[in-house]
Structures are given as C-alpha cells and as structure tokens.
Amino acid sequence: MTPENYSTALLTLQLAAATSVILLLLGTPLAWWLARTHSVWRRPVAALIALPLVLPPTVLGFYLLIALGPQGWVGQLTQFLGIGTLTFSFTGLVIASVIYSLPFTVQPLHGAFSQVGRRPLDVAATLGASPLQQFLWVVVPLSRSGFITAGLLTFAHTVGEFGVVLMIGGNITGETRVLSIAIYDHVEAMQYSDAHWLSASLLLFSFAILLLVNSTGRRNKQPHEINLVTANE
Amino acid sequence: MISLRTIGILLAILPAQIALAETLNVAVAANFTQTLKQLQPLFEQQSGHQLQISSASTGTLYAQIVHGAPFDIFLAADTQRPQALIDDDRADAKSALIYARGVLVLWSPDENIITNDSSVLTRANFNHIAIANPNTAPYGIAAQQVIAHLDNLPPQYGVEKRASLRQKLSGKIVQGENIAQTWQFVVSGNAELGFIAKSQLIFSGRDNSGSHWEIPNSLYQPIEQMAVVVKSPDTSKLKAANNFMQFLRSNEAREVIRRYGYNVGDYSAKASTE
The missing domain is CATH 3.40.190.10 (Periplasmic binding protein-like II)
Structure with a gap:
C-alpha cells in the first residue's frame, strides 16, 4: 500500500462518515413520517426515496453534474450565496452521497418504526409522555437495531459508491479521489497489484459490515419482543 | 416438393x-x-x-x-x-x-477565455481546468507534457510567470477518466476550459464556437x-x-x-x- 492509497482510503471513510451522520439526521424524521402518515403523498415520496436503488448511478451523476454546474439551478444558487460551484469538491460528493444512499437509511428505519406499532405509543401517551418524549424514550430504544442497520448500510454503500463520484468528482487526490475510483484507475493503468490490494480490502470490509448487520438484526429480535410485551402490559 | x-x-x-x-x-x-x-x-x-x-x-x-x-x-x-x-x-x-x-486542443465554450495561445494558462484566472487522467488516457499524458513544456520555455515572458505554471495550475486541474468525460466537464461549464481532442470539437459541431488553442505539435509527443x-x-x-x-x-x-x-x-x- 502506497501513502497515496492510504490517503484515498482515509478520504473515503470521511466521506462515508459524513454522509451517514447527515443521513441519520435527515432520514429519521423522514422515515418516521412515512411510518405514521396516511397522506396521499406517502407512496410518491416512498417511490422517490427508493429511486437511487434502481437508477444507474451515471444517471444521478449526470443530472448532478448539470444541476450543480454553473448553469444548473443548484449551481446558480450556490454561486449567488458566494460558495461557488460544488462539483469537484468534497462537499459536492457529500451532497451526492446523501441522495445516493438515502434509501439505505430510510428503508431500515421505516421498517423498524412500523414494527413498533401504535400500542407502546398509546401506553406512553396515557402515562403523560409528549410526542417527542414518546419518540425519544419509546420508539428510539425499540428501533435500535433499525438505526444500527441503517447506519452500517449507509456507510458501506457510500464507501462502495463509484458512478456518481466518477461523474462529478474530477479525481482530485485528497479531495474527491475515493477508493472505487482509485481501483478503476489502477486497473486502467495496468497496476494490477495495487488494484488487487484495494479490491480485496473493500471485499473484506463489505463482508464484515454485512455480517455485522445480520448479527445485530438477530440479537435484537428477542429483547425487542420482550420489550413490546412489557410495554403492552 | x-x-x-x-x-x-x-x-x-x-x-x-x-x-x-x-x-x-x-x-x-x-x-x-x-x-x-x-x-x-x-x-x-x-x-x-x-x-x-x-x-x-x-x-x-x-x-x-x-x-x-x-x-x-x-x-x-x-x-x-x-x-x-x-x-x-x-x-x-x-x-x-x-x-x-490525435490532435490536442485547449478549448472553452466561453469565447473570451482563450486567445489562440498559451497566455490563458499563465494568467490562470479560472477555477477549473479539465484534463484526461494522465495515468490512463493518452490525451491526458499529452496535456501534462504541454504544461511541463511551457514551464521549461526560455524566460522571454518573465521567469517567475513561467516557472510556476505547474504550481499555479495544480489546485485547478480536474481529471476526467477519459477524454469523453473531460469533454463533458468542459461542455457542462463545470470546468471553464480543458484539454480535449480536436475530433470532439468537430463531432459536436462546436469547432466554430467558444474559443480554442490548437496546441503546436512541438509541445507534446504524438x-x-x-x-x-x-x-x-x-x-x-x-x-x-x-x-x-x-x-x-x-x-x-x-x-x-x-x-x-x-x-x-x-x-x-x-x-x-x-
């Protein structure tokens, strides 16, 4: 491993960490709304959130390149605010990753929130808990495995991001050059041993994350049910 | 039958x-x-x-x-x-x-940026210049050679201006994975200018729009x-x-x-x- 590969790995982890934190903050209210609402907008919003699952990343990257660019509406706005354009920057990659990994945060949380059901909330309400207290004291502890799964999947998915970064990153070392791009470059440049190193590391990393996701899911099922029972009584 | x-x-x-x-x-x-x-x-x-x-x-x-x-x-x-x-x-x-x-061209969709010579590079009054990745794309290697070559030119325009060209550009260079993506960066306006292939200009019908400098053969390996x-x-x-x-x-x-x-x-x- 060269020092450049290390700095690339570090940048990738920073991108994934920033994306995960932002997405957990944004995704939690969104998933809660989806789990509770009877609005007619529920299905369209859910479909919109799921789009990055089926869209080729190049489609997302292409539209982001145009939207964030100097003629795009986001680009016009950021220029007006004096930030300049966000393509070819770490901030731009974070924004792109937030969109790209959105379903990986919202869907596990949505599932967890739905499983909590109405009754624990009703019980908490009769005990005088406000809606915010109900959420923080009842829903969050009951959905713990959902949060862990959402966080892990979002982190791992962002680490594995390629197409979007390729389209708007510009391959700047220490700013936008992430692992998947570095692997692609090593293969293109016939540096197969570097490519092998990085690829194998990513493979092991992804496997470990998925193993972790699976084991948190199983370990938390039983306390989950016990909690529900005690809450119901 | x-x-x-x-x-x-x-x-x-x-x-x-x-x-x-x-x-x-x-x-x-x-x-x-x-x-x-x-x-x-x-x-x-x-x-x-x-x-x-x-x-x-x-x-x-x-x-x-x-x-x-x-x-x-x-x-x-x-x-x-x-x-x-x-x-x-x-x-x-x-x-x-x-x-x-291949013929390398420095091109910008903005007609006021390039004045058919290298002066735009030494002025460096832009945010991003796109080149193809020199590790993988031949046009990227050529672009890098042009920049290096301009750095080594006799100091007829003032030593300091020339000697620091690579440094001046280093923070502004963005790399496309190939020449097609480099073109995309420039044509979408995300990079103000870039080193692209002359064939791209011709096929896009843009050879008469914007501004460009067709790089002299002497500045890069064929x-x-x-x-x-x-x-x-x-x-x-x-x-x-x-x-x-x-x-x-x-x-x-x-x-x-x-x-x-x-x-x-x-x-x-x-x-x-x-």
Whole structure:
C-alpha cells in the first residue's frame, strides 16, 4: 500500500462518515413520517426515496453534474450565496452521497418504526409522555437495531459508491479521489497489484459490515419482543 | 416438393454466403468511435463484411482482450496496449498500424477565455481546468507534457510567470477518466476550459464556437493510435480483419479520418514500408 492509497482510503471513510451522520439526521424524521402518515403523498415520496436503488448511478451523476454546474439551478444558487460551484469538491460528493444512499437509511428505519406499532405509543401517551418524549424514550430504544442497520448500510454503500463520484468528482487526490475510483484507475493503468490490494480490502470490509448487520438484526429480535410485551402490559 | 427443393438449394447456398460475409467484432478506443462509425458503411459496402463496434477506454478493452473477449480488431488510443498484446502473442505484429494521430486542443465554450495561445494558462484566472487522467488516457499524458513544456520555455515572458505554471495550475486541474468525460466537464461549464481532442470539437459541431488553442505539435509527443488484428484460429475471420486493416490504409479511409480531426499523413509512409 502506497501513502497515496492510504490517503484515498482515509478520504473515503470521511466521506462515508459524513454522509451517514447527515443521513441519520435527515432520514429519521423522514422515515418516521412515512411510518405514521396516511397522506396521499406517502407512496410518491416512498417511490422517490427508493429511486437511487434502481437508477444507474451515471444517471444521478449526470443530472448532478448539470444541476450543480454553473448553469444548473443548484449551481446558480450556490454561486449567488458566494460558495461557488460544488462539483469537484468534497462537499459536492457529500451532497451526492446523501441522495445516493438515502434509501439505505430510510428503508431500515421505516421498517423498524412500523414494527413498533401504535400500542407502546398509546401506553406512553396515557402515562403523560409528549410526542417527542414518546419518540425519544419509546420508539428510539425499540428501533435500535433499525438505526444500527441503517447506519452500517449507509456507510458501506457510500464507501462502495463509484458512478456518481466518477461523474462529478474530477479525481482530485485528497479531495474527491475515493477508493472505487482509485481501483478503476489502477486497473486502467495496468497496476494490477495495487488494484488487487484495494479490491480485496473493500471485499473484506463489505463482508464484515454485512455480517455485522445480520448479527445485530438477530440479537435484537428477542429483547425487542420482550420489550413490546412489557410495554403492552 | 418444390418447397423442399428450394430449401435444399438454400441450404447449399447459405453456408457459402455466411463464409463470405464475416461479422468482425471491433474494440475501439472511445475517442475514435464516432469516426469509426463514419468509416463503417464505407467498409461494409466495399467488403460485404459487417462491423460490430464495442467502445470503451483503451485500458478496459485491453483488459477484456487479455481475458478472452472475442474481439477481432483492436483500435487503441495508444501504442502501448496493442504492443503489449503483440508481446504477449495475442495480436499479430505484422498487422500493427498507426491509423490516426490525435490532435490536442485547449478549448472553452466561453469565447473570451482563450486567445489562440498559451497566455490563458499563465494568467490562470479560472477555477477549473479539465484534463484526461494522465495515468490512463493518452490525451491526458499529452496535456501534462504541454504544461511541463511551457514551464521549461526560455524566460522571454518573465521567469517567475513561467516557472510556476505547474504550481499555479495544480489546485485547478480536474481529471476526467477519459477524454469523453473531460469533454463533458468542459461542455457542462463545470470546468471553464480543458484539454480535449480536436475530433470532439468537430463531432459536436462546436469547432466554430467558444474559443480554442490548437496546441503546436512541438509541445507534446504524438498521440499515436495503433490498430492490431487480434489472433484467432478462425482463418476466414483473420482474412476479413486484414481486409479492414487494408481499408484503414486506403486514401478514402484516411481522408475520412483526417476530416474528423486526426493527423494521418505522416503515417502512410510508415505503414507502407512494413
């Protein structure tokens, strides 16, 4: 491993960490709304959130390149605010990753929130808990495995991001050059041993994350049910 | 009875027809794809063979051929990858041909940025300049050579201005994975200017819009694009593939290649001396 590969790995982890934190903050209210609402907008919003699952990343990257660019509406706005354009920057990659990994945060949380059901909330309400207290004291502890799964999947998915970064990153070392791009470059440049190193590391990393996701899911099922029972009584 | 006889006749004729008209799988470097599509009908009409075109970066195509992709002809964007195939006994050394030489252009969609010389680089009053990745793309290597070359020019414009060109640009350079993506960065306005291929300007119909500087040949090593026939046990395919290589040498094909922004003249001599 060269020092450049290390700095690339570090940048990738920073991108994934920033994306995960932002997405957990944004995704939690969104998933809660989806789990509770009877609005007619529920299905369209859910479909919109799921789009990055089926869209080729190049489609997302292409539209982001145009939207964030100097003629795009986001680009016009950021220029007006004096930030300049966000393509070819770490901030731009974070924004792109937030969109790209959105379903990986919202869907596990949505599932967890739905499983909590109405009754624990009703019980908490009769005990005088406000809606915010109900959420923080009842829903969050009951959905713990959902949060862990959402966080892990979002982190791992962002680490594995390629197409979007390729389209708007510009391959700047220490700013936008992430692992998947570095692997692609090593293969293109016939540096197969570097490519092998990085690829194998990513493979092991992804496997470990998925193993972790699976084991948190199983370990938390039983306390989950016990909690529900005690809450119901 | 008649229909049976017809079928019999058809069966007798068909294999002969198929043997005559081969379908050649051509792996072509992204920058030459459009030009190849212009050449395709000419060749197909002349020879009766069909071309099946697959376009990707030279590095990707090379890796695919090494791992057994069924390509008959490889039109690369460099000489290194075809040469590696020859050294590896996967391609026919006798077939090797420099079919085009790429022309590097510094271009901006803004007509006020470039004044048909290098001064825009020394002024450096832009946020981003796009080049193709020099580790993987021949046009990127050429762009890097141009910048290095300008740095080493005699100090007739003032030493400090020249000597720091690379440093001045280092924070502003963004890399496309290939020349097509580099073009995308510039044409979308995300980078104000970039080193692109002349053929891209011609195919996009933008050769008369914006501003550009066609880089003098002396500032970069020629971007030689080499074609080779990939070895195959199928002799009739090999024959058809060699027909295509012959076609690339023809005046007609060379005229088309030149029209779409490549140099070819210098290499006809080299090709015929083989």
